[in-house]
Amino acid sequence: MTYDITIDGKNYRLELNRADGRWLCRLDGREVEVDAVLARPDVLSLRIGNQAYEVKCERVAGETHLWVGSQRFAAEVRDPRSLRGRSRAVDDRGPKKLIAPMPGKIVRVLVTEGTEVEAGAGVLVVEAMKMQNEIKSPKKGRIQRILVGEGAAVNAGDVLAIVE
Amino acid sequence: MFKKILIANRGEIAVRVIRACHEMGITAVAVYSDVDRAALHVRKADEAYPVGAAAASESYLNINKIIEVAARSGADAIHPGYGFLSENAKFARACVDAGIKFIGPTAAAMDAMGSKTKAREAMERAGVPIVPGTSRGLESFDQAEQVAARIGYPVMLKAAAGGGGKGMRLVHAPEELKSALEGARSEAERSFGDSEVYLEKAIVNPRHIEMQILADEHGNTVYLGERECSLQRRHQKVVEEAPSPMVDAGMRRRMGEVAVRVAQAAAYTNAGTVEFLVDQSSVDAEKKFYFLEMNTRLQVEHPVTELITGLDLVHLQIRIAAGERLPFTQDEVQIRGHAIECRIYAEDPDNNYFPSPGKITLLLSPSGPGIRRDSGMYEGWTVPMDYDPLLAKLIGYGTDREQAIARLTRALNEYFVGGIKTNLPLFRRILSDPDFRAAKIDTGFLDRLLQQKRPEAAPDPRAVEAAAIAAGIFALLGSAAMAAGERPAANGANKPNPLSNWKAAARKEALR
Numbered sequence: 133m134t135y136d137i138t139i140d141g142k143n144y145r146l147e148l149n150r151a152d153g154r155w156l157c158r159l160d161g162r163e164v165e166v167d168a169v170l171a172r173p174d175v176l177s178l179r180i181g182n183q184a185y186e187v188k189c190e191r192v193a194g195e196t197h198l199w200v201g202s203q204r205f206a207a208e209v210r211d212p213r214s215l216r217g218r219s220r221a222v223d224d225r226g227p228k229k230l231i232a233p234m235p236g237k238i239v240r241v242l243v244t245e246g247t248e249v250e251a252g253a254g255v256l257v258v259e260a261m262k263m264q265n266e267i268k269s270p271k272k273g274r275i276q277r278i279l280v281g282e283g284a285a286v287n288a289g290d291v292l293a294i295v296e
Numbered sequence: 297m298f299k300k301i302l303i304a305n306r307g308e309i310a311v312r313v314i315r316a317c318h319e320m321g322i323t324a325v326a327v328y329s330d331v332d333r334a335a336l337h338v339r340k341a342d343e344a345y346p347v348g349a350a351a352a353s354e355s356y357l358n359i360n361k362i363i364e365v366a367a368r369s370g371a372d373a374i375h376p377g378y379g380f381l382s383e384n385a386k387f388a389r390a391c392v393d394a395g396i397k398f399i400g401p402t403a404a405a406m407d408a409m410g411s412k413t414k415a416r417e418a419m420e421r422a423g424v425p426i427v428p429g430t431s432r433g434l435e436s437f438d439q440a441e442q443v444a445a446r447i448g449y450p451v452m453l454k455a456a457a458g459g460g461g462k463g464m465r466l467v468h469a470p471e472e473l474k475s476a477l478e479g480a481r482s483e484a485e486r487s488f489g490d491s492e493v494y495l496e497k498a499i500v501n502p503r504h505i506e507m508q509i510l511a512d513e514h515g516n517t518v519y520l521g522e523r524e525c526s527l528q529r530r531h532q533k534v535v536e537e538a539p540s541p542m543v544d545a546g547m548r549r550r551m552g553e554v555a556v557r558v559a560q561a562a563a564y565t566n567a568g569t570v571e572f573l574v575d576q577s578s579v580d581a582e583k584k585f586y587f588l589e590m591n592t593r594l595q596v597e598h599p600v601t602e603l604i605t606g607l608d609l610v611h612l613q614i615r616i617a618a619g620e621r622l623p624f625t626q627d628e629v630q631i632r633g634h635a636i637e638c639r640i641y642a643e644d645p646d647n648n649y650f651p652s653p654g655k656i657t658l659l660l661s662p663s664g665p666g667i668r669r670d671s672g673m674y675e676g677w678t679v680p681m682d683y684d685p686l687l688a689k690l691i692g693y694g695t696d697r698e699q700a701i702a703r704l705t706r707a708l709n710e711y712f713v714g715g716i717k718t719n720l721p722l723f724r725r726i727l728s729d730p731d732f733r734a735a736k737i738d739t740g741f742l743d744r745l746l747q748q749k750r751p752e753a754a755p756d757p758r759a760v761e762a763a764a765i766a767a768g769i770f771a772l773l774g775s776a777a778m779a780a781g782e783r784p785a786a787n788g789a790n791k792p793n794p795l796s797n798w799k800a801a802a803r804k805e806a807l808r
Contacts (some may be wrong), residue, residue, distance in 0.1 A: 140755070148765075166769075170773060174657070174770075175658070185762045186716060189770050198766055201759065203759045209771040
């Protein structure tokens, strides 16, 4: 399997295969001796050479973080061959999702499907803990879909709208 | 001894009291609001009763409901924990009226210590040192001038009717006094509708040191050593330790004896804490300490005292309330080793410590030598938005302060709470700070530390490489979190299959 990986904004190409219980790994063309075992669904015991790492994976407010020990990294994985893929391409030209950053309630929807918006334009207002948070469009484009209505309760990470 | 105790609280303290009940063979009754049905304290209790809507005023603060449930459950005593109704004299009286023992001081003792002016006057009568100043409002600028000259600058002007920094002015020199007084008065008028202002000596960079006391209902009162609580953010304690690094045996005895006098002046029974401000700049060999206030309850930070004395304060609270005498004398109280506590909150340190409720998707909890963890959270629990977001207390204990810091640092590195933001990163910063390690701390320490721009440490390239490889491995093994499959809101079609993680793990297990 080949993946395009982004760690804190930097891109890497990773080739990963498993054969006979052994891992074969190339990072940006360089062979790396790797051994890995899942301790929990989101906890990996990773050995690189003789260095041991405990890597945790979590999703908070629409972002995936990897923690190597106590160091946190933002991580994205793209499978360049698959059409739909397990993940979405990070592509400014493609559709972007607006994600709820925290649990709350939609108190106002400011646009309708089909509206053209500028980058930074307000799309919805989420209320949580007596504070209102305007969710803005990450890019200039057209509101393709609005997935919630006024009064809807949302959780952190929920997709609220899509702008293309 | 009581057969059944109702715990009128929630979260980590309710779990802690339930544990004490079980250790003493007492049936533990939990109460829970609508959003706390799945809370840890309900799971650990022997009996559980719903007490109403999420809002604390309708549930945990609802005296009538709590008493009614206690009576229905047949509880013979109520432990109020901390916060909520623990210092509510009306609740203490309601327990007496209902024939249920309140595990704590009497309503009269709460009243005596609850009012700041009443407490100050009582302390003056008892010969307890209080911050020098006036106990009544200033009547004129002349009077202010005289008092300030007598007690010495810097002085603090304070509003009599309220706090929160309003109507407060720090005055460094006589020339500033007139305009400061005018400013304080008008601000007090605007904030509280009352322009009354009084004057106190301003202690520069004080340390906040508090003394644990314990009194039975037979007239025996002891002190159990002090706690250093100077690490505060916006007047909220964040890190506490015992003993205080600046208190030696002589000062402990002097402060302890004063604390006992304070408790006796209030006819206090059960566990309580006397808070002092300590003036580090005092040129006196005896560092000057002044009575600040008394907390008429068990405190959040009680574990550090338990660890250095070897005593169980909740067991003792229950025994005292059941009428037993203190099983030890003052001379038998020993202080040994050092303990430091971190309060772990569901807060976002990158967003001004805004509360961060949500679901805990992964919890890796530290343990090992010298580590105590009092927690109300578990993996899979959704932290409710409706209450104080204290998740857990992590305490490191060692033979000395250095070892306590080393153990606590190690445990913090093992602690992982995934899915929500917590203030865990803050403690790593505090414990590695050279001034903290040298015990050069005061109540301004944390605010100063947080204002420092954090140097952007270059990420360890080996860790970056590990992250890149791990990202691919997680994706290959079918991790839902790495699949970047955001759930659409409402009834979206793309909900991740909760079984897929376990399937993936089972597959990998077979390969191990």
